[in-house]
Amino acid sequence: MESTLRRTWAEIDLDALEHNYRTLRERVGRDVKFLGVVKADAYGHGAVQVSRTLQELGADYLAVSSIDEAMELRDNGITMPILILGHTPREQVDRLIELGITQSVTCRAKALEYSAEASRLGGTLKVHIKVDTGMSRLGYLCEGRHFDTGVEGICDACRLPGLEAEGIFTHFAVSDEPDDDSADYTRRQFDLFRRVVDAVETRLGRRFALRHCANTGAVARWPETWLDMVRPGLLLYGCGEFAAELGLRPVMTLKTTISTIKVYDPDTTVSYGRLFRTERTTRMGVVPYGYADGLFRALSNRCAFMTADGPAPQRGRICMDMCMIDLTELPRVDVGDEVEIFGEHSSVNELAALAGTIPYELTCAVSKRVPRVYRRHGRVVERELMLRF
C-alpha cells in the first residue's frame, strides 16, 4: 500500500470539508438545518470518511442515492439520519426500518408498496415526499393541470398506515444558471413547491417538520428557498463556480508522480495515434495517470497538469494507465516529483470546462484503483484503497 501511494493518489482534506461545512452553516444561519449530500461515494471523496466528519461536526442529515449506499454508512458507524433519494425494492423495506433510514416517496405506487410492507412488518417507515415542480424526474407531478391530483396523491401517501411523513422536498433544474430565463424557472419551481406544501398542510391539518429544496445553486444564490433545511453536495466539496466566491476550499487534490523522463529529437511522434509530434528537442515525462484512473481520454493533448514550477502541457493520447507531460520548459522538475492533476493549485472547474463537462463528473470519475489519503487536523489519518485483496 505504501508503494502504491507514491504512484497516484487522491488527497482528501477533511479540514477543508470542515471549513466548507462551517462556512455554509454560518451562511444559512442557525434556524436552517443542514443535509450533506454524500451519494456516489461522496462525489468520489469517500462517503464514510466524509459522513463521519459531518456527523462529528453536527450536521443534521445525509442523503444517498440507494439503500446500498445507506447501509455502507450504517455499517461504518454513521448513526445520524440518512435520506435515500432513489427507490428501494420492496424486499428491502425491512432493512430501512431496522436501520432507521428515511425513504423518499416519489409516486403513488411506491407509497402503497412501502406502506404495505411497513404495515406487514408492524413497523413505521420515515418518509420524505418528493414533489416534481419542473425537474421532470422523480416526484409527484404537480404542475398546471396536475396540481389537484398531485396534492391529493401526496395527502393520500401521508395518510397511509406504516408511513411517517417527516418531510417534503423538491429539486431545482437550473438554480445554478445565471440567465433570466433560468432565474424565472427557479422562481416558478419554488412558488409551485410552496403552493403544494401549503395545500397539503392545510388539508392534512399538520405541518411537515422538514421542507427542503436548496441544492448547491440555491444555497449560493437563492436564500429564500432555504426553508427548514438546505441540501448541498458540490459546495461541501469546494468545487464548482460558487465555491471560490463563498470562500470554500477544494476537498480533493488528485496527485501523481513522474515515473520517467526521456528526451526526444524533433519530429518524434508521441503515444497512440501519433497525435503529438515534437517540434524541438523535447523533455517528456510519463505520469501513471490514465483513463482507467478517471482521466477522460477526450482531454488528450488539450490539458495541463501542475508541477511545483508551473503547468506542464499534456501531450499525445491519454492511455489507460498513463499519459505524457511536456517538461521542456520545466527543467528542474525531475523523476519522482509530484504533479497535481486538479485540486488545490489547479481547479477541477477548469479541467471540467476543458472536457466540456461539470466538476461533479471529474471527481466521481476518480476510479477505485486510486488510493484515497485522508487528512484531518493537518495530518494523514487514513489511507484507503478500494480493491479486493
Ligand SMILES: *Cc1c(COP(=O)(O)O)cnc(C)c1O
Ligand atoms: C445530487 C442532489 C443534490 C445535491 O446537488 P448539488 O448540486 O451537488 O448541490 C440535492 N438534491 C438532490 C435530490 C440530488 O439528487
